[in-house]
Amino acid sequence: MWMETKVDVEASRSPASLSRRVLNSLLVCTGDMKYLDQYIQDKLFVLQLVVWGLRGVARVILANNPLSGAVILAALYWASPWQGLLGTVGILASTLTAVVVGQDSADVAGGLHGFNGMLVSLLMGVFSSAGDWYWWLLLPACLGSVTCVFLFSGLSTLLDRWDLPAAVFPFNIIIILYLLCTGPNNPYFPHHPTTPPGATESNVTELIAVQVMRGIPLGVGQIFACGDLGPSLIILGAVCLYSPLLAVHALLGSAVSTLAGLSMAVRHDSLYSGLSGFNGALGCMAVGGLFFTFSWRTHLFAIASAFLSAYADIALSNLMGTVGLPACSWAATLTTTLMLLLTGSLATYRIPIGQVMAPEQNLRSRSQWEAGNTDERESTDV
Template structure:
């Protein structure tokens, strides 16, 4: 195939069909659903929103993540869906940014709220009253998201999942473990560091658990399903997620953190989110950017442990505050040589697509210069 004077070998039909109809944003589906009824658009947006916490704007990935939530805990999955639906409906009622609504960019905050609020609740499963704050908090997160998007947008930064963090933290802080209606599990490490008595099988399981903890899941199968969702949408995101979880574990071991933080993946998920966001989602992937993502994951892990120790005294969870802080900090890094190419927020899709569009643009510029 010849394009702009550059001869390229044609991709195989099988590979082309897979990348076109399964990977990334699945653009054919986005085009097909434009003129369909609101019910189909709503379902599509919800499934895209399920994958958005780990930067997957892909309904197939969303389906796998939903399966991961049900494997973890059906009650947790149902509340996650309630939070997702309430946030999606509120974003439509408030006429938020059309692209964000269609891609589940507001709904995923409600999903995380429903999942994590259920995970930290001290009540037994199927405590129906818990669904009421989940629905209200999910809807309320849209107001916070809209405000934060405007605020962070002034400095060309994404708001990440800060809305979920703020809303969930306020609810957990307001109720605590002594509340009569919505008590929370006290946050405290239970397994101290005991020299060489490390269960390396549990450490190995902590790798997928670190990925699953992005949704509040500590089940190994759930973590593997989330990883599979990443693999379908973007192998680059999966690659950095694995690195992030591994780095979280290694930093935890080097700092002699409580063993349960290593075993259940708590030390990994902030590093996973940070590495993925820097390593291709909001920056153009390159060797330098990959190394920057690794460094950011290390700092996110150290920050996670520090914040866990600080908030643990108060019995409060650290949530994803370390990810938001460190990722934002590293996205502000600049060099005179343009080693780190930042993706404009209105052009963020998925890492492989960023790479293709960047090189097509370079080819076009080079050809224009040759003509001059």
């Protein structure tokens, strides 16, 4: 018996077993981390609020992992402490409002009532011409975040009839209304007017290929209105922690969208800053494994969605830029909604909104379902 115990101890200390334990520990931190929700059920409300808020942070980029949310929030604070504070205020205001008004507990715990509020706060800070640490901006940031909860609830009731997500419709509506109410010359909340991406440049220079390539990962960061390369790479890493497949589609969508921008000769700074890429990244991620089970068909479909999102963004930006307004993420939101209404053979890969998980888990669930159907047919034939 002593010899068997010694062998077991030596086996547990072997490099293979150590690497297996490390791998298992890493896998625990990936995907949706549903076990964490069960763990915090009887814990302090503050701890629950933190987890719900971090899930909301990750939901901005279509992930559902509180650890990914924590990494993303840290990246935002690194890029700009003021923007990080605004994002935190937005996520807390909207999440607490959802709790107070009695929204569905599963939606609150999943961060679904937080991400629109965070986006509204972040974009208010980005467009504000009053500079950083303009404390009065916290007032419209809180009010806009709170309003997102009611819009999300109402739109969800309407869109549930077609099994469609409310997505970021509340954010897009609120930020446009805010910018229309204030205007560039408002004495309290002034903001920068938006220049259309198709506007002619006064000093046209040669396109710098390195800067264009740099703009591809920046397109992922611009989903959070972050234009710094380091934080953008960290955000991409946080998505990879949740789902490597989703991270690949994020980069692919940004690259495709950048290519679309090149084909339309948009302004160079849009290409360099990643603003040309983020709508394509969102469109590609939504179709390439999140709302559709991953396959070679849906992969091609995701690339088509990225192109459509990119061209729609250019068109909407040129249209809305004439009155100094940004197109935000209207292009990706509308494109994804249309894709989810698709009929035909690709519709068989569609995942019901209530069953959406990490792309790898979606793929595993479909494989198990197909295997079960095969076994059932074989038993019926016998």
